[in-house]
Amino acid sequence: MTEDQEKKCKTIIHSHAAAAAAGNAVPVPGLGVATDIVTMTSMAMSLCAVFGGNLSEETAKALSIIAIKNTMLKQPIKTMTKELSKLIPFLGQVVAPSVSVVMLEAAGWTLAQDLERKFSEQEYLSSALQLDQQ
Numbered sequence: 001m002t003e004d005q006e007k008k009c010k011t012i013i014h015s016h017a018a019a020a021a022a023g024n025a026v027p028v029p030g031l032g033v034a035t036d037i038v039t040m041t042s043m044a045m046s047l048c049a050v051f052g053g054n055l056s057e058e059t060a061k062a063l064s065i066i067a068i069k070n071t072m073l074k075q076p077i078k079t080m081t082k083e084l085s086k087l088i089p090f091l092g093q094v095v096a097p098s099v100s101v102v103m104l105e106a107a108g109w110t111l112a113q114d115l116e117r118k119f120s121e122q123e124y125l126s127s128a129l130q131l132d133q134q
Contacts, residue, residue, distance in 0.1 A: 001116045008050045013108035016043040020104045021097035024082070027089070032082060032096055033068075036104060040064030040111075043104075047112050051119040067107040078103060 001009070016039050023035030044060040044067075055063070072079045078099050085095035 001112075005050050005116065009047060009109075009112045012043060012046045012050070013105060013112065016040070016046075016108065017101045017104040021101045024096040024100040025093050027092050027096075029087065032100060036068055036100060037061070037064055039104065040068055040107060043108055044111055044115075047108070047115055048119075050112075051115050053115065053119050063111065067111050068103075070110070071103050071107040075103060075106075 020032075020036050020039040023039070024032040026032075026035075041057065041061045041064045044063045045055050045057070048055045048060070082096045082099040082103075085092040085099075
């Protein structure tokens with residue numbers, strides 16, 4: 001990942017994590033997961049563009065669900081804490097957004113690294129095919 005790509009990814013991931021935090025401040029259990037999926041879908045599409053790719057909304061949504069699922073499986077205590085904290089007035093409005101930011105940051109960087117790897121391999125294969133045709 002180039003320095004410019006990393007800078008763009010950082011901006012995209014941080015801004016989307018902040019948006020998810022705002023959505024997770026609403027004290028309704030389950031709403032945070034929906035907010036996270038919508039935010040991750042938008043993040044996936046933006047990150048893909050950084051590496052010169054293009055994703056349909058459906059593909060981005062599928063990647064987002066997989067990324068969030070993997071993050072939740074790696075951090076089940078944080079996921080449970082995030083959703084259960086919403087049942088406690090005021091505390092949930094602080095805990096849930098904080099946990100959401102951490103989870104989306106982790107999922108975002110994992111997704112960025114996967115997309116970078118995917119598109120660099122495709123670029124390599126395209127240039128190899130072009131050289132082979134010459």
